[in-house]
Amino acid sequence: MLIRNKLxxxxxLLVLGIQLGFSVFIYYFNANTRFQRFAHRLETSATLAGRLLVRSHKLEVGTMGSLRRGDLLTLSGEQISIYGPDNALRxxxxxxIDQAVNRARLAGLQPGQRISYPAVGQRETVGMAFEHEHEGQRSxxxxxxxxxxRVGWAWLQQVRLLLALGNVGALGLTILAGWYFAGAALRPVARISRQASRISATSLGRRLSEGNGRDELAQLxxxxxxxxxxxxxxxxxxxSFLAHASHELRTPLTTxxxxxxxxxxxxxxxxxxRQSLAQALEASRHLTALTSSLLSLAKVDGALPEFEPVRLDECLNQALSFARAKxxxxEFRLAFGELPAEAETDVFMVPGNAELLTTALLNLLDNAGKYSAGPVQAELAYEGPTTLRVRIADVGPGLTPEELSRIYEPLYRAAGAVGRPGYGLGLPLTQxxxxxxxxxxxxSSVPGQGTTATVWLPAA
Known part of the structure; x- marks a missing residue:
């Protein structure tokens, strides 16, 4: 189902639920008002009958005088029954009138009580225990x-009809309003979808309109x-990588x-x-080394084995051993900087892969040893309670700001690297x-003064 239809x-459904709840409330309020009003009219009629017939002693003498049986009737289909103290019909x-129902109600009607009985069809009944005192005797x-x-029920019928018609009309208006507002709310999404459909691998420079820049769609x-x-x-x-790689691979292959x-x-x-074979072997070795470097770079971009605790100081010592041999x-120097106040045995533990970390540190030491005119300084220390820092500094020719901005591009080589061994893959791989x-x-580097490489790693 489309999002527009869902909305x-x-x-x-939400508006319909509110409407129905409100309609039920209105109908219940009107029905309760009608019931209370009509029950009050029945009680008033019972009180009037008691005052005219009981207090005037007409029932005791058994004569109605000038009153006739129908003179007290003021309501539609009204019926009045009066029982004396001896529960005899007076x-x-x-x-x-079905007096069997009234006789069954006599025992439950206590002095001073007024009871509204459940309606039978549209006929509603009220019972009243009317107290009368005559010659010191209370009866x-x-x-x-x-x-x-009939008037009240007709009025309720009109209320039901009005509520039904109102709900049907409101439901139609709600559907139209929902359709309009859902379309208006999703119109920016449709615009984003149209713009996104025009973007392909050959047109990645295009961008989506961010609208007002404030709402959720703009954030999306x-x-x-x-x-x-x-x-x-x-x-x-x-x-760029493919262009450089094809160029770098073409040279030893052509040779x-x-x-x-x-x-x-x-x-x-x-x-x-033999001389030709020696030249071919050198080109083959160059090609093999370049291919291995490219594969290492691709391997790091893929899935890595599960990390485990690794001693960073051992990785650095192993990398220093390889660099000193090469x-x-x-001269390669190692120093230890600031350590935690409560140092443990494995203070230099980090989560990772020992082989990859050794390769990264060796690449930094290799660059320092390749270009430095003096000793290479390596330092291992803590920078904060949860961060280990490895700093490798050389005194080589340094790099310009423009060269520093491109130093992590695969196969890029600075001007000072021309004529020196390497393929421009060490720093991208390390990063x-x-x-x-x-x-x-x-x-960080200063031309003519050297370069400093700093690595921060989370401690275990």
């Missing part, structure tokens, strides 16, 4: 008056635009193919063939490893 249905306004007469409230459009900006950036990075073709066509002696003439471990990598 209209829910709105209609007066009835008609001979066809109780029981008077039963019944009648039909803003979220979409933020996502599109991220996708556009990711697609641009992918295009390898050219060397083998030249050797096949021109090498006539074993020394010449750069035998370079993604650190991010996958919930940490942050930051490089």
């Amino acid at each position: 209209m249905l829910r709105f209609t 007066y009835s306004s008609a001979d066809n 109780v007469y029981r008077i039963f008056v019944s009648a039909e409230d 459009a803003h979220v979409f635009n933020t996502m599109l900006a991220g996708l556009e950036q990711a697609f641009d990075a992918q295009k 390898l193919t050219g060397t083998l073709e030249t050797a096949l066509a021109y090498d006539a002696s074993l020394p010449e063939a 750069y035998a003439g370079r 993604r490893i650190v991010q996958r471990h919930g940490g942050r990598l930051e490089l």
Whole structure:
């Protein structure tokens, strides 16, 4: 079901429920008012009959005098029955009254009581115990008056009809109003849907209209635009990565193919063939190393094995050992900074993957050893109660602000890296490893003074 139809249905059901509840209240109020008003009229008729017949002693002498049986009747279909203290019928306004019902009610009607009995059809009955004192003797007469409230029931019938017609009319108006307001509320969604349908992989630069910029739909459009900006950036990075990767892979492949073709066509002696094979082997190694780096970068972007507690100091020591072996003439120093006041045995534990963390630290040490003109300083310390910090500083040529802004692009190499081994994949790989471990990598550099790489990781 469309959202528009759902909104209209829910709105209609809500308003219909309110209408029906209000209609029931109105009808109940009117019905109760009619009942109370008519019961009061019956009680008034019973009181009048008691005063005219009982107090005038007409029932005691057994003569009505100038009164006739029908003179007291003022209501539609009214019937009056009066029973004396001995429960004998003293007066009835008609001979066809069912006195068996009235006699059954005598015992329950106590002195001073006025009782409204359940209606039979449209006939309603009121019983009254009328007290009369004569010559010092108190007597109780029981008077039963019944009648039909034809005017009241006709009025209730009109109320029911008006409420039914009003509810039907209001239901139609509610459906139309729900349809209109649901359409008006969803019109911005339809606009966003049309705009989003025009966006494809070749037009990620388009953005959705954010309307007034304040309501929920504007916030939704803003979220979409933020996502599109991220996708556009990711697609641009992918295009750049593919362009650089194809260029970097083409160079060793071309060298390898050219060397083998030249050797096949021109090498006539074993020394010449060996020289060609050595060149081909060097190109093959270069190609293998570049391919491994690209695969490592793709692997970090995929699913990682489940993290477990890892000692960051051991990862750093292992990376330092690899770096010292690779750069035998370079001095690598390790220092420990501020530690927690209550240091435990495994104070440098972090949740993660030891192999990936060692690779990330080794990449930073490798860059420092490759470009530094002096010793490389590594420091391991706490920065706050729950954050570990690794800082690696060198005294190399440094980087310009423009180079720092592009240093994390895969296969990008700064001007100072020309002629030095590497493929421009170490820092992008390190950044993604650190991010996958919930940490942050930051490089600061001053041209001519060196570069400092800082890694923050959450402690276990």
